[in-house]
Amino acid sequence: MKTSVYIECKINKLPKGYVFTYIDFISEVTKREAIIKHLNRMVASGKIEKLSKGKYYKPQNTVFGNLLPEQNQIVKDLLEKNGKLLGYITGYSYYNSMGFTTQVSNVIQIARNETRPSLQRGRFKVAFIKQRNTIAKQNVPLLRLLDTIRFIKDIPDATINNSCIRLQKLLTELTKEEQEQLKKLALKYPPSTRALLGALFQQIDSNQNTEILQKSLNPITTYKLSVSKTILPTAKNWNIK
Incomplete structure (x- = not known):
């Protein structure tokens, strides 16, 4: 032929x-x-x-x-190789799909254990975020949630208060097992992420066991977030200002 x-x-x-x-x-x-x-x-x-x-x-x-092709198609060679998962799409795409913002970005963010310099794919810029947890298909939804908490200040066209309200809703939809897994995965995220996660968990359930998060934090460190006390009154318990 x-x-x-x-x-x-x-x-x-x-x-x-x-x-x-x-x-x-x-x-x-x-x-x-x-x-x-x-x-x-x-x-x-x-x-x-x-x-x-x-x-x-x-x-x-x-x-x-x-x-244009879907984003998973555009960067599929950066997400998987020989059947092994290397990374996952997170950030701006997730914010839009989960209702944090209506803004559509031309940046595709990928979380990987080993990052690389940003690159261009057609009209899209592909940027990389360091993920310190092992990446597996079953924990990707939880990692995306933690990424959102970590970069909550960077969500375009969204307020911290509205993002916290949306995060509380998503946390309540998790099973008890998923909530416990989320706390363990958070230990490899920055302290500010752990503190905000702890405050969100306490807000949705005052009986929530957040000891694993509390013990991982320096008790004298403060985190500036400017979240409303009405929206997240538990913030003060986690030194979030």
Whole structure:
């Protein structure tokens, strides 16, 4: 089968929005230059779109133009390798999807154990956040929640008070087991994150056992957050000003 025919047949079978590179065709077509050349011809003809250098995608056409791939597709090579989870999307995307803000960012934030310099993928800037906990699929939702507490001041177009209200709601939706796991994961986060988590837990349940968080903090350290005493009266118990 000709290189061009093979490539187009394989792309036709891909779902719309799927991101791929020339490497996806190497197993069957050994001529790297021929693959890249034909992919670029397909870009020129409008059959596929180029995301960034060496990365292409099959566009989804709408009356408003071609849709960009989902963020998981855009950075999938940075999230997983050979079946091993390397990182997860967090930050701005999570704030928007979970109702902290309506603002949509062109920055994709990825948490990983080993970070790297930021890079560009099409119109998106990809930035990295250091995650000190082991990253596993089952704890990613909890890690995203802790990331939000850690960077609560950086949530765009949102107030600290409204973010605290939203966080309390999300914490109440966790099971007891998830709440206990969240406290353990928080031990590898900055003290300010642990303090705010403790205050939020005490606010939603005065009988909540927060000893593990309290013992991890310096009793004379204070944390400036400017949260309303009405919204989070337990803040004073955690030296949050």
